[in-house]
Amino acid sequence: MTRPLRLVAVSGGLQRPSKAAALAAHLLDLIGREAPCEQRLIELGQLALQFAGATWRPQLPDAVERELAAVEQADVLVVTTPVFRGTYTGLFKHFFDFIHQDALVDKPVLLAATGGSERHALMIDHQLRPLFSFFQARTLPLGVYATDKDFTDYRLRDEALIQRADLAVQRALPVIDLARQTLSATPGMAVAA
Template identity: 80%
Template sequence: MELIAEEIPCEQRLVEMGQLAPQLAGAVWRAQLPAFVERELAAVEQADVLVVATPVFRGSYTGLFKHFFDFVDQDALIDKPVLLAATGGSERHALMIDHQLRPLFSFFQARTLPLGVYATDKDFADYRLQNEALIQRARLAVERALPLVELSRLPRSANAEEMIAA
């Protein structure tokens, strides 16, 4: 998120699944969710761009992560740029981005960016990325995302005109 904010003015918002767990766990319908969770869902649905990151758990995203996205309106993410990221204990799970996250966001018809970012425990120090090659990969992913973010910020009619003119 910080890398995007360095390039374009934006409001950053972090949605932490751990904080939502108690309110999210028992809900089956969106109407059952408390206002706090509803605000987080609305923030995701209204964002210009999403940076979606999850730990790998048993070769996939966590159940809580999936449960949250089960409540996202299926049309809310259409054409929204999504940068995919994951963390895991070893490099063995790096393809999780392509085999688990990408199909989930394809359901939403989101524009998943082609370059995902996968990190292991060794890439962090004090909860911050320290691996320079990985930092450069994240910068490249953001660089490639910026034109889509700018395009998504245009009003729908201008967006269509820009695509026709291109």
């Protein structure tokens, strides 16, 4: 029997509760309804003090190393970040600086961000997509961008955003299914695309 997908979300939110984490959790739930998976949400704000001052991976404590390993071993990633000065947070980038450069090759990644206004919606395509292109990850076709007004008590409330998130997951399913097929393929066998 095929093991469940390892579905990992990374939220670059610095506070708890966090709109970025809430969006990540919503996307995890949507994917979880469509595919059997083990879900994990990594909130970088909770790890900040443990890795913010490190410059090399061997300097990191075990708790951070476990989260990095979870990202590297994931079958599918969801990444969310608040927009800060037009881009992802420095903490978000610092965390991904520790990821091995080949660990995300061909890994499906659903991109999402939160911001104070719609002005920053294109940061998904102009900031996040290039970052994960460096890793040669398979960024999924639709990103999800949410503003402060889309939430009530850290829950998505805007119907258009909820529909966009659902559409992003639906469009991601063929790529996620391919990842699932790869899991069920026996070693040495090619998977038909």
